[in-house]
Amino acid sequence: MYKPLKTRLIVLAAVLSCTVAGVAAAADVKPRLIRFGYGLNDESVQGRAARYLAQELEKISGGKLKMKTFGSANLGSDEQMQGALAGGAQEMMVGSTAPLAGMVKEFGVFDLPFLFNSEKEADAVLDGQLGQDLLKKLEAKGLVGLVYWENGFRNMTNSKRPIVRAEDMQGIKLRVMQNQIALGVFNTLGANAVPMPFSELFTALETRTVDGQENPITTIQSSKFYEVQPYLTITRHVYTPWVVLASKKWWDKLSPDEQRLVRQAAEASRDFERKDSRADSLKAMGTLEQAGMKINTVSPEEVARMREKVQPVVDKYTQELGPDLIQQLNTEISKARN
Numbered sequence: 001m002y003k004p005l006k007t008r009l010i011v012l013a014a015v016l017s018c019t020v021a022g023v024a025a026a027a028d029v030k031p032r033l034i035r036f037g038y039g040l041n042d043e044s045v046q047g048r049a050a051r052y053l054a055q056e057l058e059k060i061s062g063g064k065l066k067m068k069t070f071g072s073a074n075l076g077s078d079e080q081m082q083g084a085l086a087g088g089a090q091e092m093m094v095g096s097t098a099p100l101a102g103m104v105k106e107f108g109v110f111d112l113p114f115l116f117n118s119e120k121e122a123d124a125v126l127d128g129q130l131g132q133d134l135l136k137k138l139e140a141k142g143l144v145g146l147v148y149w150e151n152g153f154r155n156m157t158n159s160k161r162p163i164v165r166a167e168d169m170q171g172i173k174l175r176v177m178q179n180q181i182a183l184g185v186f187n188t189l190g191a192n193a194v195p196m197p198f199s200e201l202f203t204a205l206e207t208r209t210v211d212g213q214e215n216p217i218t219t220i221q222s223s224k225f226y227e228v229q230p231y232l233t234i235t236r237h238v239y240t241p242w243v244v245l246a247s248k249k250w251w252d253k254l255s256p257d258e259q260r261l262v263r264q265a266a267e268a269s270r271d272f273e274r275k276d277s278r279a280d281s282l283k284a285m286g287t288l289e290q291a292g293m294k295i296n297t298v299s300p301e302e303v304a305r306m307r308e309k310v311q312p313v314v315d316k317y318t319q320e321l322g323p324d325l326i327q328q329l330n331t332e333i334s335k336a337r338n
């Protein structure tokens with residue numbers, strides 16, 4: 001169909017300006033240096049995923065977005081880094097949800113014991129409505145929550161004895177992550193719970209300031225806790241997620257294109273990390289056994305007893321965190337379970 005020349009020119013101009021705008025937008029990426037901190041050492045699951053994230057970001061930004069990674073809490077403990085991000089003194093980090101509960105109390109849901117049965121259920125909740133809603137709540141605290149990585153199902157180690165029954169925890173000085181729910185859970189199980197940042201943990205175990213701790217076997221291996229902890233008890237009592245965070249002050253200064261690239265790299269790192277964590281977890285048991293740890297698994301009957309024991313703590317925090325939230329959580333878990 002014939003169109004007047006003027007119309008054709010207008011169409012041409014529109015097409016051209018779109019293309020130019022498109023190129024300009026895609027190029028709206030400035031050279032930046034991003035400091036990314038984490039608590040475990042470079043040989044850990046966390047270290048590998050941090051390096052992957054840095055490489056991915058550099059690749060997709062054509063070398064403009066450079067990330068320098070700092071492991072072993074060299075930029076501070078999880079809590080200290082959270083503060084640095086909120087204040088705008090550091091750009092990015094990854095850390096556990098437990099200390100985040102100090103900023104957004106609802107993150108405490110992940111410290112409720114015996115919630116998830118499998119990684120699949122955890123993924124569904126974290127990547128689903130509830131997990132994403134929690135990330136949004138961080139913005140009001142100066143943090144941008146990007147994705148969840150897997151820290152994993154936690155198990156207990158100690159230097160006193162194998163934990164076969166809940167009673168065996170009696171009197172064990174057990175380092176726990178820094179929040180009220182973790183404290184309540186382990187004190188109720190009979191231990192003497194001592195909240196402490198992860199960065200101080202190895203020394204505390206070595207000097208016997210505490211008798212035990214709890215973490216996923218991947219961490220027990222990479223942090224070499226087997227050197228100072230003879231007993232490992234498989235309890236899988238809690239699944240802890242890690243959250244990749246950005247400083248909101250910094251984030252708000254990024255162009256939409258830069259934000260998109262950081263998000264994209266973070267998502268790729270999530271998929272890499274979860275796969276790596278699960279593969280590493282399968283290998284870690286053998287390594288820990290070879291390293292001489294005495295390993296036992298609590299029986300399902302004993303898990304049921306432990307569950308019963310901690311029910312008052314669960315009830316208390318269901319009220320405190322909001323019965324609706326817990327209801328939503330349980331609904332999302334049972335959907336993933338069936």
Ligand code: TK8
Nearest residue numbers: 039040078095096177198
């Ligand atoms: C590392 C911690 C760690 C966590 C803990 O910074 O504190 O025990 O499991 O992964 O976030």
